[in-house]
Amino acid sequence: MTQPLVIVVGNEKGGAGKSTLAIHIAVGLMHAGHRTAIIDLDLRQRSMSHFFANRAAWTAANGHSLPMPVEPDLGDGKALARAPEDEQVARFEAAYAEAQKSGVEAILIDTPGGDTVLSRLAHARADQIITPMNDSFVDFDLLGQVDPVTLDLIKPSIYSESVWEARKQRAVAQGRHATIDWLVVTNRLAVAEARNRRRLEERMDTLAKRVGFRVGPGLRDRVIYRELFPFGLTVADLSIDIRPVAVSLAHVAARQEMRNLMLAMGLEGANIEGSGGLDVAA
Structure with a gap:
């Protein structure tokens, strides 16, 4: 049986937009015709699970049909978050x-903003890790440590080390040629001072070469993403018949952002080939 592609959305910092990114990737995959399963490991918040519950309720109430993912039952998330680690595993x-x-x-796994046993398990299973970060040195600090005087890169930081460990575990389990494609996306971009952004981009490029990730486009901080969440919809779902909010040119730009993200992941129009599931850019 062909093994599904496992995509993990991860970052040990909260507030970077992991769930928003995970939702849009899942919907993008399904609209591309790929059957997708989701596992929401942010056990207390469960934003991705709530989104798709909203989607099922809204489409049923309004007589529409939209693609839905498979979601294995994890039970009560808050109770599971308090359970012993062996039960969680x-x-x-x-x-x-x-x-x-x-x-x-494809199996899409959304992880919590912290280092947990479930997050570590998910990362070790990943074929591809997608890490959102805001355009600030606060978020960069989880990836790399910089000198406070010169802002020169000193060394990889805690999340980079976590991904390195996941890669080692995968190599041990599946052979030395097994790898994890790691894409860091600049999410929730706002208007930033140009010099600060340039400094950050330079450090990102240096760190990318050092620890082995690619840098790609994420999703800007747009009102439309928040407006559509209560309905369980994304900009990819909007049509002549499905318009719970007023549509504008900004929504066209948002849809292009979503397409650019899928392209950066190597998933736009991907086909099933061989035993590796969907193709992922190397």
């Missing part, structure tokens, strides 16, 4: 196995 393994057996082409 067992529930995750059961959900992951269910997703694999469901015949999907």
